[in-house]
Amino acid sequence: MKSILLAALATLTLSTALQAQETVRIATEGAYAPWNFLDDSGAPAGFEIELGNAICAQAELTCEWVINDWDSIIPNLLAGNYDLILAGMSITDERRQSIDFTQNYFPPDPSRFVATAGAGLDFANLSGVRIGVQGGTIQASYAEQNYSAGNTIVAFTTADQAMADLAAGNLDTILADGAYLEPVVTASGGSIEFVGEEIMIGGGVGGGIRKDDAEFKSTIDGAITALKADGTVDELIAKWFEGRGPYFAE
């Protein structure tokens, strides 16, 4: 009885494992426009979706998208639920301890503060201020290290929730990726504005890969190199980030 059960389980798992070898599963958050989001049809869309599809076409891989919450996106990569993370993830030494990164496909970009118009925050000596961040981001650890004395750091599951709380007046300011905030500030029609100075943290945005997947990493890196050389990456950045770049043109 036990062996039958095990055999059944083995075939079940082996068949899924075989499928997993044929299809590369890519995880994204789906809540970080314009990097990645869910479009009106409910399908993943955005800069990283188009880039990921281009990488898969370039490397001749069949790819499948998986939506996974930000806070468990690295643990679930390590658990083998998917093979690659494309989710606006900055390359940092802290994350390098648990996963590998592909080369970056978006250059290092300043993090910035936003506040509702006319908030009048004094960044020279910030105190008694509620600072919103997305939990588990480079901005979250930066805020903890530099502003936690005298201020309250509020971590949110998604960046959108932080924006909602800023709009609702529960936060004084938000620290996040400049490239994420820029379109929000533009679209807010003046009600949300950049404040304070730009902060350079992180080594650009790259894809997250398990450390033991060296062969897979070189495949993806090769595809990104080719897409940078033929201008595809710059094209996609210009399309999704309001004419930014070109960054990688030879």
Added chain:
Amino acid sequence: MSDDIAFWLAYLTNGKHLTWYASFQFTIFAALAGGALAVVFGLLGATFRNSRFAPLRLVGGFYASIVRGVPDVLFFLFFPLAFEQGMEWLLATQVCSPGDIAAQTAAWPPCQKANWLLGTPEYLILASVSLGLVYGAFASTVIHGALRSVPRGQLEAAQAFGLSARQVLWRVHIRQMWIYALPGLSNVWMLIVKATSLLSLLQIADIVLWADRLGAPNFLPTVGLVHDDWRWRYYLVLFVFYILVTLLSEKAFAAITRRVGRGVLSEEHN
């Protein structure tokens, strides 16, 4: 005006919203499967506690007192993970060669072949089993009490008619127990229905997760309709859904109580 109606109709039937509506099936499935399993585990737990075999009695008592005390969220996170890794460990002992294990650099699983990919269907089943286990502990105390409430005379009379112990248990004892258990079980059912809002913890794109996603403010026209924080509107829909489920459940339980009460000596009939 009609343009407005057409616009909202189109907005509320776009793919994102349709996916949200479809995700109600996960909640309903988890509630029904969880409820059915809770009754099964409850019956098992209660019969264990009544068993003449001491170790079984211990297991039944342990289940009722320990599992009831564990917060459902914690159990919900713990059980699927423990089960997945336990299965992978079991599988690893069968399929992993020493070479495979040496080639594996990640901490878990022991080798890549023993990796078990969990998707929504697997998580949904594990979620239902978790619900069944947690609320089965509550159901077991309800059923345990109900079994004791069946008048002894009924069981003695059944024995006197020459029914075997098994026949007495199933045809008389458990058959009459329901009328005493139903008020308590309807309570447990409502708890299960409420706990289905935890499904998103297991990466299931359920009604709560979609309400969050759809209600989150959107500033970018490329993404879709630009709107403020609308989460409370979507949560309101969920309130209405859960209240409707409550009302329907009350009606259903009233009907079931009438059905199982037929021919049973109870206070109502005295």
